[in-house]
Amino acid sequence: MSAKTFQAGIHPPTCKEASGGKEIQEIALPEEVVIPLHQHTGAPCDPLVKVGDTVLAGQKVGDTGAFVSAPVHASVAGTVKAVEPRPYFTGTQVNSVVIAVAEEQNTADLPPGKSVEEATPDDIKKAVREAGIVGMGGAAFPTAVKLSPPADKPIESVIINGGECEPFLTCDHRNMLEMAEEMVQGARLLLKAVGASRCYFGIEGNKPDAIALISEKVAGMEGMEVVPLECKYPQGAEKQLIKAVLDREVPPGKLPMEVGALVQNVGTTIAVFQAVTQGKPLIERALTVSGPAVAEPKNVRVKIGTPVRHVLEQCGGIKGAAKVVLGGPMTGWAQSSLDVPVVKGTSGILAIPPEMVDPEGWLACVRCGKCVDHCPMFLYPNFIGTFAEAGRYAQAEDWGAMDCFECGVCAYVCPSKRPLIQFVRFAKADILARRRKQ
Numbered sequence: 001m002s003a004k005t006f007q008a009g010i011h012p013p014t015c016k017e018a019s020g021g022k023e024i025q026e027i028a029l030p031e032e033v034v035i036p037l038h039q040h041t042g043a044p045c046d047p048l049v050k051v052g053d054t055v056l057a058g059q060k061v062g063d064t065g066a067f068v069s070a071p072v073h074a075s076v077a078g079t080v081k082a083v084e085p086r087p088y089f090t091g092t093q094v095n096s097v098v099i100a101v102a103e104e105q106n107t108a109d110l111p112p113g114k115s116v117e118e119a120t121p122d123d124i125k126k127a128v129r130e131a132g133i134v135g136m137g138g139a140a141f142p143t144a145v146k147l148s149p150p151a152d153k154p155i156e157s158v159i160i161n162g163g164e165c166e167p168f169l170t171c172d173h174r175n176m177l178e179m180a181e182e183m184v185q186g187a188r189l190l191l192k193a194v195g196a197s198r199c200y201f202g203i204e205g206n207k208p209d210a211i212a213l214i215s216e217k218v219a220g221m222e223g224m225e226v227v228p229l230e231c232k233y234p235q236g237a238e239k240q241l242i243k244a245v246l247d248r249e250v251p252p253g254k255l256p257m258e259v260g261a262l263v264q265n266v267g268t269t270i271a272v273f274q275a276v277t278q279g280k281p282l283i284e285r286a287l288t289v290s291g292p293a294v295a296e297p298k299n300v301r302v303k304i305g306t307p308v309r310h311v312l313e314q315c316g317g318i319k320g321a322a323k324v325v326l327g328g329p330m331t332g333w334a335q336s337s338l339d340v341p342v343v344k345g346t347s348g349i350l351a352i353p354p355e356m357v358d359p360e361g362w363l364a365c366v367r368c369g370k371c372v373d374h375c376p377m378f379l380y381p382n383f384i385g386t387f388a389e390a391g392r393y394a395q396a397e398d399w400g401a402m403d404c405f406e407c408g409v410c411a412y413v414c415p416s417k418r419p420l421i422q423f424v425r426f427a428k429a430d431i432l433a434r435r436r437k438q
């Protein structure tokens with residue numbers, strides 16, 4: 001079968017050799033975890049605990065009645081030492097439950113699980129909501145909301161996103177190899193939840209072992225197939241994945257449900273299986289620690305709320321890092337503090353040496369058109385960037401700033417090193433603030 005793909009995009013070096021062959025390892029617990037009460041798209045949670053309370057691993061510590069939100073849970077047993085704003089990976093402060101980790105780790109009573117066969121669509125949505133599951137590829141959109149489309153938007157196809165197209169990241173690849181059965185059963189639950197009949201596992205061609213293993217697992221299962229994808233960035237972006245797999249285009253400003261599709265990340269699909277069949281909340285995740293400035297690049301399983309500093313120490317520490325990035329190098333966030341916690345959407349921690357960081361500032365646009373040629377959303381990043389740089393955000397909106405999903409392709413190809421994503425983010429913040437006022 002030939003590898004499928006979308007139009008435009010780029011082919012950056014994959015840099016996956018350092019961690020790709022390494023099994024996911026458990027790491028030692030830190031002394032303290034920080035559970036942000038807002039680590040998802042939607043409304044923040046209210047705290048359900050106070051300073052001095054003892055909590056058990058898996059106990060809910062934050063929730064809200066808002067539809068678009070997801071509860072948060074203690075990832076460890078311990079004592080609540082603070083409920084206060086703490087640094088978050090986006091550079092802001094987020095109200096957080098800080099837990100001093102107990103020596104003895106006891107687990108809260110979890111809701112009873114149901115088998116894949118006996119769970120009803122309502123059981124699945126309820127379990128997913130209660131477990132606080134959000135998209136683990138980085139976007140952190142509440143999964144229970146995605147599983148509840150309006151009646152006039154039926155979902156026919158579920159796509160499991162095994163693209164992992166960002167350089168350096170390998171945790172989804174390892175998840176597919178080490179948790180293949182859980183992922184396939186999780187996919188069956190997703191199909192049942194939305195009443196879909198087809199399931200596609202989209203996997204980039206640089207993971208032939210995962211393609212072979214999942215193909216073997218789904219052989220003979222009705223409506224399930226593996227779709228090998230071309231290695232290209234951003235192949236793992238929702239709209240690009242749908243175009244490659246289903247040859248359907250999601251209209252600007254619309255969601256995958258418009259074309260009858262639901263996309264879920266590999267880690268999220270495994271979390272759905274664990275929530276429904278074991279009642280397990282989302283309190284840990286696999287992530288990749290890599291980059292030339294990390295002593296021992298590896299894939300690790302980390303309790304949510306673990307400080308980035310602790311995770312790096314468990315990987316031999318960093319040496320001569322000029323930058324530490326949370327997420328992949330294309331869409332990740334550079335950090336000013338290593339005290340920020342790993343959250344549900346953290347797919348990687350990268351330590352970048354000085355030779356990989358460009359110290360020079362950006363120049364004016366030379367109108368080469370490269371960003372236009374490569375933008376997978378067919379936007380004009382040059383115009384959006386120029387208007388946003390000048391503070392003319394309404395014009396940036398006219399040129400489609402809100403349709404940009406911040407993949408970073410335009411900044412990667414720009415010879416003038418223009419920080420086009422940052423320009424877009426400024427424009428979006430202004431546009432959203434104006435919309436809220438109106």
Ligand code: SF4
Binds near residue numbers: 420
């Ligand atoms: S404008 Fe947005 S969508 Fe287009 S390449 Fe740039 S970051 Fe990606």
Ligand code: SF4
Binds near residue numbers: 382
């Ligand atoms: S790639 Fe950079 S220099 Fe070229 S048109 Fe786009 S913004 Fe301008």
